[in-house]
Amino acid sequence: YYDRAPHSLFFWCARAAPIGGATPLTDLRQVYRDLDPVVRDAFDQRGVRHIRAYKGPGGGPNLDVFQFKRWHEVYGTTDKAEVERIAAEAGDELVWGRRDRLTLYSTHPATRNHPETGETAWYNHSQVMHLAATPRELMRQARRLQSLRLFGAACLLRVIASAKHRLVPADRQSYHVTYADGGEIPNAHIRHVCDTIWRNTVITPWRVGDVLAIDNASVAHGRTPFRGDRLVAVAWA
Template identity: 30%
Template sequence: MTGIFHPVSETSVKMSFLDPDKQFPLVVEPIAEGLGLWAWATGHRELIESQVLQYGGLLFRNFNVNGSSDLEALIHSLSGEPLEYRERSSPRRTISGKIYTSTEYPAEQTIALHCENSYQESWPMRIFFHCLTPAAVGGETPIADTRKVLTRIDPEIRQRFINKQVMYVRNFYHFLGLPWQTVFQTADKAEVESYCRENKIEIEWMEGGHLRTSVVREPVLTHPQTGEEVWFNHAMFFHVSTLEPEIQEGLLLAFQEDELPSNSFYGDGTPIEASVVKELRQCHQQEMVLVPWQQGDVLMLDNMLVAHGRLPYSGSRQVLVGMAQLIRRDPEIGSALLSKI
């Protein structure tokens, strides 16, 4: 959000902005060395919640944080029980409990800005990242305020998406991308079918045993706590044009657009123009702030207010992820409001 920053009266920490021009994200650092993040955060839950709703993201830096156990305890304290990663779209490994690795795409690839699980019927309202090992070069996490991204999109394009909505088509092969058993965390077809019915996903079992799904979702939602409209969807992230050029070319030689591991269309099934996806990328880039990781950092994001991604890197990089606070679309009220469950 814009405006003059008024630091909260809190003697144990200092607060500033990683990007002073965008006033985003808010950086919280201890005044004295040796302060444990979990202990401090447990006593300041209301402060943290108010600041994350105002600024979208908080970067906790120079606190004592000891790996996955501390991250899981922090999530429990601030946001409740960590969530299982279901209806997956990216490769991750479980570290412990419900703490995972960040997306394990090859280091040379860029991960486009997106809001976690925005293609789903339900998603985590809070997402936490914890840096164990920063990359030797690169590997920053770009983030962008989805409220501001929405206002940058051409009004005609924005209204077109609102009117048509977005269709996500996914194909789960055993030889490319994630198989359906990994995506849905079960090898039981009946369980997959039940999950899809409950979440308004159309399914088709294809020749060779692979699964194709399609679902139509709203691209713009109203945040249930702030009342602000946000750009919340995977239209750009899933679109074939977001892939690295050589990957995109190879896939389109082998598959039709509705046969790709993932692709997005307008809700009526018509293609989203490349020029439109290009504008969506530009709008995200104009609001993008890079978070250069330091060992021990914890980045807490409101998943509806902030999109995130990853830049290419070299060297080893280990960032853990945990999610919490399941939010579901409200079918009775419609796309404008959500209900927490």
């Protein structure tokens, strides 16, 4: 959700997890081509708005399972002027709220053209940050790893996400994605996007010493849940 993303990513596996921990890779050009035209056109015409909200250093206990960090942990400073400078540099709209709450809005097209080939690629975080996507993706991982713990977490998260979606306005969510005009993206469209992404995803287990190079303009990456010790270093350019 940044205006300027790295062109290339490089990974090196120092320790591979005994279970899980792979780095899935997705061809974003094929995702765009495979989307249902109705879904694709809606995203093309309306764009996306990523919403992220964080409590501050003194914002009280964090009871929201969708919020992992506070804004001073994200930005590495408690200086609000410095936070505003970094957010402006990244192209984010920043709003300070009550009790030291910070909300960020990143508004972009849903796609980007490859800087060298000109191919259109799906390029947004709706499949990660939309409230309907998170429990669905966790459930998918629970099935892959046959993990009862993840299955239980996914069921609980689905209930919480559904309640938050109904009761809390989009601009007060800890994280969420809407169309750029603020309109809600239908859950069915998000499910279709997630399914299309997985159809174009390959997952190869890490082995110690493996090196992976990614063209960040056309290939997405992620990380599957894992058990045990894991160390994968990353650099970008």
